Amino acid sequence: MNNPVAGYVFFLVMAVLIFGSAYWAYRRHTVKSVDDFVTGGRRMGLGIISASIMASWIWTTTLIGASEAGMWFGASGGFHYAWGAIVPFLVFIPVALRLRRLMPKASTFAEFIRERYGTGVHVLFLVFGIGVGFYVYTEQLVGAGILFKTTFGVDYKVAVVMTTALVVSYVALGGFRGSIVTDLFQFAVVAIACVFLIPWLLAKVGGAEFLYQGLERVASDPKDPNHNAEAMDWFSSSGLRYGLAAVVIATGQVLLEQGYYQRAVAAIDQKRLRWAYIIGGIVAWFPIPLMFGLVVGGTGLAMGFGAGAELESTSDVAPYVMSNVLGPVAGILFSVMVFMAATSTADTSLAGAQSLFTVDVYERYWNKGKPNERLQLRFGRVVTIVYGFAGMAVALGLEGQSLLQIDIFSGILFAAPVAALVFGLFWRRASPEAAVISIAAGLGGGLIAWFSIPDEDINWFVGNAISLGAPIILMVVLPLLRKEQFEFGRLLNWKPHHRAVGGQEAPATAGE
């Protein structure tokens, strides 16, 4: 469909629905305090957090990239995408539980870092935390721009500006609550679309038998445009390497993303926090990339769609299959899904960065005295707008760039601090010096590997592995050289400058 007017109408309808739901929530519950602005009152139930986790972890690349992985790796492509991206969530659950147990009144992970390692490391983690959010947010804007350009023929730059204005407006207005409420709406749309599209496609092409015959041909016929001898191998070496790379790349994107800690802090109690991440991640999220790889990518293989022929590149397989195999209604439904995925992830990252600025930057560096919560809220809203439009400026400059290449490079940048965070949470002997050295070594080693290894098939993998692995080794070895031990008990009574609820598990009356 190359109809920009239809694209503008599509955007207008989506914008009214998304902003309308956020505004409705804002009118029902006006934000009165900083704690409410960044944690949503800490009384969210299991279902709301689960749905929000699923909506936030569905990126545009989850739908488009998992289908493409199905084209690349055959039957196992979607599976390798799914397990690679879910492992960091399984690591995140004990990290979030531990953080909440140690500092019940904290609302950001950076507050823990400051108490645990001191101001220098706090600043370092703020840079990384804000950087991760900025990267993820910007990538979603790029995804939305590509969606409008390829589906409707809307100018990429116009689409990026429109999407930015929408996301910034409802996050600046409602803070974390605005992000959560829109997540529910976005979850509902993605869920309805998935529940219809996958069984519909399966029925249309003739079931699993047709997909299997296609895989057999791709594996055995060297003339097939997608020939891959490992297409039927569930544990192919290339697929496993792809999954492993996804683990490394996604680890920093999850463990340094304040948006996920916000959801952990917002849960009523620890039991619901744990189950919300398991249900949202494994029950709701995992089957989506699995099935998009298996069925959508599998349909592309079985029908012999090839890059350079029907498809411009294998990235186009999902929109092409939806529009050309199922028809224009499915094509539009898929576009709605991708737009919801882009905005829900963008608002999670934007709200996460908003809380780091509103709480950590404002209370510790902008206004060190007794803060005025009204001014602090205003600061948070202004920063959200500035940060949001700065992301837009970068997204405008990324037109035509390979998102996959940027994603791989981001793994090197953001994996290095993970070891210092996790060891700091669980080991008394982890020291600030070891934290700084491990981050510098991981980041430096990863970048050196990326730029110095001439073979482009392995430099990204070695770079990512060093960035994540070297800090783990250093965080084990370096603290053994010192005798000091951190006393975790003193964190229990820690309080932020603003008024914060928490400190005891809230009674399970709201939303549960």
Add this chain to the structure above:
Amino acid sequence: MTQTVHAFIVYFGTVWLVIGLLFVAALALGNVRRIARDEE
């Protein structure tokens, strides 16, 4: 991978997708209704 195993994964995955999403939707809806009732 045999055809039977492939078919099992495809259909099991489809059921998982549908049931999983409906389950979370039901949980979320229950939460929203409870919050609305509490606020009243």
